[in-house]
Amino acid sequence: MSHFSYQNGVLNAESVPLSQIAAQFGTPTYVYSKAALLENFHAYADACRGRDALVCYAMKANSNLAVLDLLVREGAGFDIVSGGELLRALAAGADPGKVIFSGVGKTVEEMKLALDKGILCFNVESIPELHRLNDVAGQMGKRAKVSLRVNPDVDAKTHPYISTGLKANKFGVAFSDALDTYRAAARLPHLEVAGIDCHIGSQLLDDAPLLEALDKLIDLIDTLAAEGIHLHHLDIGGGIGVNYGAAGDEPPVPVGEYIGRVFQRIDAWRAAKYDGKPIKVIFEPGRSIVANAGALLMSIEFLKPGEEKNFCVVDAAMNDMMRPTLYEAWMAVQPVTPREGKALCYDLVGPICESGDWLARGRELAVQPGDLLAMMTAGAYGMSMASNYNTRGRAAEVIVDGDKVHLVRRREKPEELYALETIIR
Ligand SMILES: Cc1ncc(COP(=O)(O)O)c(C=O)c1O
Numbered sequence: 185m186s187h188f189s190y191q192n193g194v195l196n197a198e199s200v201p202l203s204q205i206a207a208q209f210g211t212p213t214y215v216y217s218k219a220a221l222l223e224n225f226h227a228y229a230d231a232c233r234g235r236d237a238l239v240c241y242a243m244k245a246n247s248n249l250a251v252l253d254l255l256v257r258e259g260a261g262f263d264i265v266s267g268g269e270l271l272r273a274l275a276a277g278a279d280p281g282k283v284i285f286s287g288v289g290k291t292v293e294e295m296k297l298a299l300d301k302g303i304l305c306f307n308v309e310s311i312p313e314l315h316r317l318n319d320v321a322g323q324m325g326k327r328a329k330v331s332l333r334v335n336p337d338v339d340a341k342t343h344p345y346i347s348t349g350l351k352a353n354k355f356g357v358a359f360s361d362a363l364d365t366y367r368a369a370a371r372l373p374h375l376e377v378a379g380i381d382c383h384i385g386s387q388l389l390d391d392a393p394l395l396e397a398l399d400k401l402i403d404l405i406d407t408l409a410a411e412g413i414h415l416h417h418l419d420i421g422g423g424i425g426v427n428y429g430a431a432g433d434e435p436p437v438p439v440g441e442y443i444g445r446v447f448q449r450i451d452a453w454r455a456a457k458y459d460g461k462p463i464k465v466i467f468e469p470g471r472s473i474v475a476n477a478g479a480l481l482m483s484i485e486f487l488k489p490g491e492e493k494n495f496c497v498v499d500a501a502m503n504d505m506m507r508p509t510l511y512e513a514w515m516a517v518q519p520v521t522p523r524e525g526k527a528l529c530y531d532l533v534g535p536i537c538e539s540g541d542w543l544a545r546g547r548e549l550a551v552q553p554g555d556l557l558a559m560m561t562a563g564a565y566g567m568s569m570a571s572n573y574n575t576r577g578r579a580a581e582v583i584v585d586g587d588k589v590h591l592v593r594r595r596e597k598p599e600e601l602y603a604l605e606t607i608i609r
């Protein structure tokens with residue numbers, strides 16, 4: 185169910201008109217629906233109920249503290265990729281015992297911080313990383329729990345920039361090297377081999393590649409068990425993709441169905457081969473928790489008819505939402521208060537000095553300067569990828585809860601953007 189809908193001719197977030205939010209907080213503003221966030225998280229959590237499972241929200245998708253806090257209160261764990269994300273998760277009250285640390289380039293300082301805070305597991309991606317973590321843990325008198333991120337060489341059939349599980353990608357340990365790498369890890373005194381992990385890519389609409397990767401991990405767990413290396417958890421990586429609403433797009437497989445199929449396979453395997461030994465299952469969804477819970481609200485500055493194209497110049501830009509220019513991603517754009525009248529075909533562009541500064545192309549819109557537009561399904565990889573390019577302050581963020589609106593990040597002021605810099609005299 186969408187928590188953004190037209191009521192009395194105005195697009196609402198839950199029961200608040202977006203026009204009211206724009207009047208109160210200005211534009212561009214990210215608007216999130218609390219009900220949608222919770223519903224999306226519960227699609228995972230409910231499907232895992234009664235199971236030894238953990239949903240670790242991949243906070244890179246949207247790391248606003250208020251979003252994290254809502255998920256902490258629902259029992260979420262977190263998938264982090266930096267020391268900064270760890271501190272952010274802890275600031276939101278996360279239980280470090282539910283935090284897993286992914287990423288190919290963990291620094292010594294990040295490892296120290298994570299060991300000090302007592303995270304659940306490091307998802308290690310290479311042999312040099314294993315050695316670094318072993319050294320750091322040894323110096324601290326600790327044993328680090330590790331899982332190897334195995335690259336199962338499965339085609340996720342998604343955009344090449346967000347496909348991560350192929351041999352050509354920088355991520356993980358090659359499947360053919362996994363056994364030797366586990367043996368090496370098991371010999372290191374300050375590591376405890378705890379699990380296995382993979383993440384083959386993002387925005388997967390079909391779960392077949394995910395299940396193919398799961399089968400490969402299961403085979404490897406059996407091979408390891410035969411060598412006396414017993415794993416306690418299996419982490420299958422990111423979640424299912426979302427429906428961005430482009431014409432002809434396939435709908436994503438429902439989250440509950442996907443998780444059901446994961447447990448079916450795991451149950452069949454444990455009954456047949458793994459002697460019914462317990463194994464915790466970890467999921468790392470990001471996009472599917474937050475994407476459709478968010479919209480980017482913007483105003484039209486100018487309409488600029490061109491010889492070849494008409495441009496609709498808005499006050500949001502590629503620094504607020506990178507997905508279109510970075511991946512040629514199609515994002516839905518809706519007028520907040522639709523007008524009667526002739527629609528024209530527009531490219532939606534921002535004020536940044538780059539031809540790549542576009543948010544949508546070839547959209548039929550009946551609009552006037554000053555009108556509000558909402559970019560839909562913008563809650564994931566929107567604000568978290570925003571920058572200050574062109575010395576633009578990042579957008580405000582609000583969370584709507586029923587008829588209440590909470591400002592959860594105020595708009596940056598231009599003078600804050602150079603406050604960290606120093607002139608040399
Ligand atoms: C290691 C890892 N886990 C989880 C995710 C989250 O993926 P998604 O947002 O597709 O659920 C990502 C991002 O692709 C990732 O790199």
Ligand SMILES: N[C@@H](CCCC[NH3+])C(=O)O
Binds near residue numbers: 386507511564565
């Ligand atoms: N940032 C990407 C997803 C990358 C996922 C991170 N591994 C997007 O907007 O679709």
